[in-house]
Amino acid sequence: MSRKKTVKGKAAGSSSSSSPCAGTGTGTGTGTGSPSGRGSGKPRTVHPSTASISSSEFYDISFKVMLVGDSGVGKTCVLVRFKDGAFLAGSFISTVGIDFRNKVLNIDGVKVKLQIWDTAGQERFRSVTHAYYRDANALLMLYDVTNKSSFDNIQAWLTEIHEYAQQDVVLMLLGNKADATHDRVVKREDGERLAKEFGVPFMETSARSGLNVELAFTAVAKELKHRSMKEPGEKFMLQEYVNKEMKGAGCCRS
Numbered sequence: 001m002s003r004k005k006t007v008k009g010k011a012a013g014s015s016s017s018s019s020p021c022a023g024t025g026t027g028t029g030t031g032t033g034s035p036s037g038r039g040s041g042k043p044r045t046v047h048p049s050t051a052s053i054s055s056s057e058f059y060d061i062s063f064k065v066m067l068v069g070d071s072g073v074g075k076t077c078v079l080v081r082f083k084d085g086a087f088l089a090g091s092f093i094s095t096v097g098i099d100f101r102n103k104v105l106n107i108d109g110v111k112v113k114l115q116i117w118d119t120a121g122q123e124r125f126r127s128v129t130h131a132y133y134r135d136a137n138a139l140l141m142l143y144d145v146t147n148k149s150s151f152d153n154i155q156a157w158l159t160e161i162h163e164y165a166q167q168d169v170v171l172m173l174l175g176n177k178a179d180a181t182h183d184r185v186v187k188r189e190d191g192e193r194l195a196k197e198f199g200v201p202f203m204e205t206s207a208r209s210g211l212n213v214e215l216a217f218t219a220v221a222k223e224l225k226h227r228s229m230k231e232p233g234e235k236f237m238l239q240e241y242v243n244k245e246m247k248g249a250g251c252c253r254s
Protein backbone atom coordinates (compact mmCIF):
# COMPACT_ATOMS: atom_id res chain seq x y z
CA MET A 1 0.00 0.00 0.00
CA SER A 2 1.35 3.40 -0.80
CA ARG A 3 0.34 6.84 0.15
CA LYS A 4 0.49 10.02 -1.80
CA LYS A 5 3.33 12.32 -0.91
CA THR A 6 3.19 16.03 -0.77
CA VAL A 7 6.17 18.02 -1.88
CA LYS A 8 6.36 19.76 1.47
CA GLY A 9 8.16 17.62 3.95
CA LYS A 10 9.77 15.39 1.39
CA ALA A 11 13.41 14.80 2.03
CA ALA A 12 16.15 15.26 -0.47
CA GLY A 13 17.05 12.00 -2.06
CA SER A 14 13.81 10.37 -1.06
CA SER A 15 11.17 8.91 -3.25
CA SER A 16 8.02 6.95 -2.79
CA SER A 17 8.13 4.31 -0.15
CA SER A 18 5.33 1.86 -0.65
CA SER A 19 6.06 -0.47 2.21
CA PRO A 20 3.19 -2.60 3.47
CA CYS A 21 3.62 -0.50 6.56
CA ALA A 22 1.90 2.34 4.72
CA GLY A 23 5.08 4.15 3.83
CA THR A 24 6.45 7.03 5.77
CA GLY A 25 6.46 9.40 2.88
CA THR A 26 3.31 11.26 3.62
CA GLY A 27 4.96 14.58 4.07
CA THR A 28 3.06 15.05 7.27
CA GLY A 29 5.87 16.95 8.83
CA THR A 30 7.41 20.30 8.38
CA GLY A 31 10.80 19.23 7.16
CA THR A 32 12.66 21.46 4.85
CA GLY A 33 13.91 18.81 2.50
CA SER A 34 17.45 19.22 3.64
CA PRO A 35 19.29 17.24 6.25
CA SER A 36 20.32 20.40 7.99
CA GLY A 37 17.23 22.38 7.12
CA ARG A 38 16.23 22.79 10.74
CA GLY A 39 19.54 24.21 11.74
CA SER A 40 22.42 22.69 13.58
CA GLY A 41 20.68 19.65 14.99
CA LYS A 42 20.12 21.47 18.25
CA PRO A 43 16.65 21.14 19.75
CA ARG A 44 14.35 23.87 18.54
CA THR A 45 11.94 25.79 20.72
CA VAL A 46 8.71 27.12 19.28
CA HIS A 47 6.38 29.38 21.20
CA PRO A 48 2.69 28.77 20.66
CA SER A 49 2.15 32.28 19.34
CA THR A 50 4.53 31.59 16.49
CA ALA A 51 3.42 28.04 15.84
CA SER A 52 1.14 27.20 12.97
CA ILE A 53 -2.61 26.79 13.40
CA SER A 54 -2.70 23.00 13.22
CA SER A 55 -2.80 21.64 16.77
CA SER A 56 -0.40 18.86 15.85
CA GLU A 57 2.16 21.55 15.10
CA PHE A 58 2.16 22.98 18.61
CA TYR A 59 5.19 21.93 20.55
CA ASP A 60 7.68 23.27 23.04
CA ILE A 61 10.80 21.46 21.92
CA SER A 62 11.66 19.47 18.85
CA PHE A 63 14.17 16.72 18.18
CA LYS A 64 15.28 14.57 15.29
CA VAL A 65 15.29 10.83 15.70
CA MET A 66 16.67 8.46 13.08
CA LEU A 67 15.89 4.80 12.52
CA VAL A 68 18.78 2.76 11.13
CA GLY A 69 19.46 -0.90 10.51
CA ASP A 70 19.58 -3.48 7.74
CA SER A 71 16.92 -3.60 5.07
CA GLY A 72 13.89 -5.57 6.22
CA VAL A 73 14.39 -5.29 9.99
CA GLY A 74 11.13 -3.35 10.27
CA LYS A 75 12.11 0.33 10.56
CA THR A 76 9.20 1.57 8.47
CA CYS A 77 6.76 -0.72 10.27
CA VAL A 78 7.96 0.42 13.69
CA LEU A 79 7.48 4.04 12.68
CA VAL A 80 4.02 3.39 11.25
CA ARG A 81 3.06 1.48 14.39
CA PHE A 82 4.19 4.42 16.52
CA LYS A 83 2.61 7.11 14.38
CA ASP A 84 -0.63 5.41 13.33
CA GLY A 85 -0.95 2.45 15.69
CA ALA A 86 -1.22 0.14 12.70
CA PHE A 87 0.54 -2.83 11.20
CA LEU A 88 -0.29 -3.71 7.65
CA ALA A 89 1.14 -7.08 6.79
CA GLY A 90 1.86 -7.82 3.17
CA SER A 91 4.70 -8.05 0.73
CA PHE A 92 7.78 -6.14 1.75
CA ILE A 93 8.73 -3.14 -0.33
CA SER A 94 11.93 -1.41 0.73
CA THR A 95 12.10 2.26 1.56
CA VAL A 96 13.84 4.34 -1.07
CA GLY A 97 16.17 7.03 0.27
CA ILE A 98 14.91 8.67 3.43
CA ASP A 99 11.67 10.13 4.71
CA PHE A 100 10.19 11.37 7.93
CA ARG A 101 7.07 11.69 10.02
CA ASN A 102 6.35 13.90 13.02
CA LYS A 103 4.71 13.03 16.29
CA VAL A 104 4.18 15.30 19.28
CA LEU A 105 4.33 13.62 22.69
CA ASN A 106 3.28 15.08 25.98
CA ILE A 107 6.20 14.39 28.29
CA ASP A 108 5.44 15.50 31.84
CA GLY A 109 3.46 18.49 30.58
CA VAL A 110 5.96 19.48 27.89
CA LYS A 111 5.05 19.02 24.24
CA VAL A 112 7.97 17.25 22.63
CA LYS A 113 7.94 16.94 18.86
CA LEU A 114 9.86 14.04 17.43
CA GLN A 115 10.72 14.33 13.77
CA ILE A 116 11.44 10.72 12.97
CA TRP A 117 13.57 9.90 9.96
CA ASP A 118 13.03 6.51 8.39
CA THR A 119 16.12 5.52 6.43
CA ALA A 120 16.54 2.95 3.70
CA GLY A 121 18.55 -0.01 4.96
CA GLN A 122 19.82 -0.93 1.53
CA GLU A 123 23.52 -0.32 0.95
CA ARG A 124 22.96 1.70 -2.23
CA PHE A 125 21.29 4.51 -0.25
CA ARG A 126 24.01 4.78 2.36
CA SER A 127 25.51 7.97 0.95
CA VAL A 128 22.10 9.67 1.06
CA THR A 129 21.44 8.68 4.66
CA HIS A 130 24.92 9.57 5.91
CA ALA A 131 24.16 13.22 5.28
CA TYR A 132 21.35 13.11 7.84
CA TYR A 133 23.25 11.55 10.73
CA ARG A 134 24.87 14.71 11.96
CA ASP A 135 21.53 16.43 12.64
CA ALA A 136 20.09 13.51 14.57
CA ASN A 137 19.55 13.96 18.30
CA ALA A 138 18.79 10.27 18.74
CA LEU A 139 19.41 7.13 16.74
CA LEU A 140 17.47 3.90 17.10
CA MET A 141 19.47 0.93 15.78
CA LEU A 142 17.23 -1.93 14.78
CA TYR A 143 17.92 -5.56 14.09
CA ASP A 144 15.51 -8.38 13.34
CA VAL A 145 15.42 -11.23 15.88
CA THR A 146 14.68 -13.64 13.02
CA ASN A 147 17.73 -12.54 11.02
CA LYS A 148 21.18 -13.24 12.47
CA SER A 149 23.10 -11.14 9.95
CA SER A 150 21.02 -8.06 10.82
CA PHE A 151 22.18 -8.60 14.40
CA ASP A 152 25.80 -9.15 13.41
CA ASN A 153 25.70 -5.95 11.37
CA ILE A 154 24.85 -3.77 14.38
CA GLN A 155 28.57 -3.35 14.98
CA ALA A 156 28.92 -1.89 11.48
CA TRP A 157 25.96 0.44 12.04
CA LEU A 158 27.58 1.65 15.23
CA THR A 159 30.82 2.32 13.37
CA GLU A 160 28.89 4.47 10.87
CA ILE A 161 27.16 6.28 13.70
CA HIS A 162 30.48 7.09 15.34
CA GLU A 163 31.75 8.37 12.04
CA TYR A 164 28.80 10.53 11.01
CA ALA A 165 26.65 11.35 14.05
CA GLN A 166 27.15 13.87 16.85
CA GLN A 167 29.13 12.57 19.79
CA ASP A 168 26.34 13.08 22.30
CA VAL A 169 23.63 11.47 20.19
CA VAL A 170 21.19 9.36 22.22
CA LEU A 171 21.40 5.72 21.15
CA MET A 172 19.13 2.75 21.65
CA LEU A 173 19.25 -0.82 20.36
CA LEU A 174 15.98 -2.48 19.37
CA GLY A 175 15.51 -6.16 18.54
CA ASN A 176 12.38 -6.07 16.38
CA LYS A 177 9.91 -8.83 15.34
CA ALA A 178 9.81 -10.21 18.87
CA ASP A 179 6.38 -11.62 18.02
CA ALA A 180 7.91 -14.09 15.54
CA THR A 181 8.71 -16.71 18.18
CA HIS A 182 8.98 -19.65 15.77
CA ASP A 183 11.46 -17.90 13.49
CA ARG A 184 13.58 -16.34 16.21
CA VAL A 185 17.34 -16.92 15.85
CA VAL A 186 18.68 -14.13 18.06
CA LYS A 187 18.02 -14.65 21.76
CA ARG A 188 16.96 -11.77 23.89
CA GLU A 189 20.05 -12.32 26.06
CA ASP A 190 22.27 -11.88 22.99
CA GLY A 191 20.70 -8.48 22.39
CA GLU A 192 21.16 -7.58 26.04
CA ARG A 193 24.79 -8.64 25.94
CA LEU A 194 25.53 -6.62 22.83
CA ALA A 195 23.80 -3.55 24.22
CA LYS A 196 25.79 -3.86 27.43
CA GLU A 197 29.00 -4.12 25.45
CA PHE A 198 28.14 -0.91 23.59
CA GLY A 199 26.72 0.80 26.66
CA VAL A 200 23.33 1.49 25.09
CA PRO A 201 19.79 0.83 26.32
CA PHE A 202 18.08 -2.17 24.76
CA MET A 203 14.65 -3.64 24.35
CA GLU A 204 12.83 -6.01 22.07
CA THR A 205 9.96 -4.59 20.04
CA SER A 206 7.30 -5.76 17.65
CA ALA A 207 5.75 -3.54 15.04
CA ARG A 208 3.21 -6.32 14.52
CA SER A 209 1.96 -6.54 18.11
CA GLY A 210 3.02 -3.07 19.21
CA LEU A 211 5.26 -4.44 21.95
CA ASN A 212 7.44 -1.67 23.43
CA VAL A 213 7.19 0.54 20.32
CA GLU A 214 5.65 3.50 22.11
CA LEU A 215 8.06 2.98 25.00
CA ALA A 216 11.13 3.20 22.76
CA PHE A 217 10.15 6.62 21.43
CA THR A 218 8.84 7.88 24.77
CA ALA A 219 12.09 6.92 26.49
CA VAL A 220 14.12 8.75 23.88
CA ALA A 221 11.83 11.81 24.12
CA LYS A 222 12.19 11.84 27.90
CA GLU A 223 15.96 11.65 27.69
CA LEU A 224 16.18 14.43 25.10
CA LYS A 225 13.77 16.65 27.02
CA HIS A 226 15.71 16.09 30.21
CA ARG A 227 19.00 16.94 28.54
CA SER A 228 17.70 20.06 26.87
CA MET A 229 15.84 21.44 29.87
CA LYS A 230 18.49 20.56 32.42
CA GLU A 231 15.89 20.29 35.15
CA PRO A 232 17.56 21.04 38.50
CA GLY A 233 17.50 18.24 41.02
CA GLU A 234 15.82 15.87 38.60
CA LYS A 235 17.60 12.87 37.23
CA PHE A 236 16.42 10.77 34.34
CA MET A 237 18.10 7.44 33.83
CA LEU A 238 17.19 6.15 30.39
CA GLN A 239 18.22 2.53 30.98
CA GLU A 240 16.43 2.38 34.34
CA TYR A 241 13.27 3.83 32.84
CA VAL A 242 13.37 1.31 30.00
CA ASN A 243 13.99 -1.61 32.38
CA LYS A 244 11.07 -0.55 34.53
CA GLU A 245 8.58 0.01 31.71
CA MET A 246 9.61 -2.66 29.21
CA LYS A 247 7.40 -5.66 28.51
CA GLY A 248 8.65 -9.06 27.48
CA ALA A 249 7.86 -10.76 24.17
CA GLY A 250 4.65 -12.73 24.44
CA CYS A 251 3.23 -10.09 26.73
CA CYS A 252 0.73 -7.42 26.05
CA ARG A 253 0.59 -4.60 23.60
CA SER A 254 2.58 -1.44 24.20
Ligand SMILES: Nc1nc2c(ncn2[C@@H]2O[C@H](COP(=O)(O)OP(=O)(O)OP(=O)(O)O)[C@@H](O)[C@H]2O)c(=O)[nH]1
Pocket residue numbers: 019020021069070071072073074075076077078088089090091092093094095096119120121122176177178179180205206207208209
Ligand atom coordinates in the same frame (compact mmCIF):
# COMPACT_ATOMS: atom_id res chain seq x y z
N1 LIG B 1 6.46 -10.56 12.27
C1 LIG B 1 6.84 -9.29 12.11
N2 LIG B 1 7.10 -8.80 10.88
C2 LIG B 1 7.50 -7.52 10.78
C3 LIG B 1 7.65 -6.68 11.91
N3 LIG B 1 8.08 -5.47 11.48
C4 LIG B 1 8.18 -5.56 10.15
N4 LIG B 1 7.83 -6.78 9.71
C5 LIG B 1 7.84 -7.25 8.33
O1 LIG B 1 9.18 -7.15 7.86
C6 LIG B 1 9.21 -6.69 6.51
C7 LIG B 1 10.10 -5.47 6.40
O2 LIG B 1 9.53 -4.39 7.12
P1 LIG B 1 9.91 -2.86 6.81
O3 LIG B 1 9.43 -2.05 7.94
O4 LIG B 1 9.44 -2.46 5.47
O5 LIG B 1 11.50 -2.96 6.82
P2 LIG B 1 12.58 -1.77 6.75
O6 LIG B 1 13.56 -1.94 7.85
O7 LIG B 1 11.87 -0.47 6.69
O8 LIG B 1 13.32 -2.08 5.38
P3 LIG B 1 14.05 -1.02 4.39
O9 LIG B 1 13.06 0.04 4.09
O10 LIG B 1 14.44 -1.82 3.17
O11 LIG B 1 15.26 -0.53 5.09
C8 LIG B 1 7.75 -6.45 6.10
O12 LIG B 1 7.30 -7.58 5.37
C9 LIG B 1 7.00 -6.35 7.41
O13 LIG B 1 5.68 -6.78 7.31
C10 LIG B 1 7.35 -7.22 13.20
O14 LIG B 1 7.46 -6.58 14.26
N5 LIG B 1 6.96 -8.53 13.24
Ligand SMILES: [Mg+2]
Pocket residue numbers: 019075076077094095118119120121
Ligand atom coordinates in the same frame (compact mmCIF):
# COMPACT_ATOMS: atom_id res chain seq x y z
MG1 LIG C 1 11.66 0.92 5.27
